[in-house]
Amino acid sequence: SNRHAFQPVHVDDLAYCIAESLKRPSAVNKAYNIAGANAYSLKEMVRIIAAVLGKRLITIPIPISIANAAARLAGALSRRASLQREQLLRLSENKSFDYSDAADDLDYRPMSFEEGIGKAIETMSDAADDPDQRPVI
Numbered sequence: 001s002n003r004h005a006f007q008p009v010h011v012d013d014l015a016y017c018i019a020e021s022l023k024r025p026s027a028v029n030k031a032y033n034i035a036g037a038n039a040y041s042l043k044e045m046v047r048i049i050a051a052v053l054g055k056r057l058i059t060i061p062i063p064i065s066i067a068n069a070a071a072r073l074a075g076a077l078s079r080r081a082s083l084q085r086e087q088l089l090r091l092s093e094n095k096s097f098d099y100s101d102a103a104d105d106l107d108y109r110p111m112s113f114e115e116g117i118g119k120a121i122e123t124m125s126d127a128a129d130d131p132d133q134r135p136v137i
Contacts, residue, residue: 003097005039010116039096
C-alpha cells in the first residue's frame with residue numbers, strides 16, 4: 001500500500017519546473033505539485049538505493065510503538081537526540097502527489113527514482129574525488 005508513500009523529486013526536475021514556470025505565461029498565478037515519477041514505501045526506496053550501490057541489504061522491521069518509545073526515551077535523555085518523535089510522525093504521512101498539472105502545463109516528465117539516485121551517487125562520488133567540488137542534491 002502507498003498509505004505511507006514517498007514521491008521523491010530530483011533537484012534537476014525541480015529546477016526544470018521552476019525555470020519553465022517563469023518562462024510560460026500560462027503558469028502565471030498557478031501552483032504546481034512537483035513530485036517524482038512514482039510513489040514508494042521507505043522500504044522500497046532503501047532497497048532501490050542498496051541495489052544502485054550494489055550493496056546487500058538486511059532490514060529489521062521495528063514496530064512504530066517501539067520506535068516511539070525509543071524516541072521518547074532518547075528525548076528525555078538528550079535534547080540533541082538523533083531520533084525525534086516528529087521524524088517518526090513524518091514517516092507515517094502520505095507524501096504522494098498528483099503532478100498532472102505540471103506535466104500538462106510545463107511538459108514535466110520526472111526522472112525515475114533509480115535514475116535520480118544514480119545521478120546523486122555520481123555527484124557525491126565526483127565530489128569525493130575533488131574536495132573543492134560540493135555536491136548539489
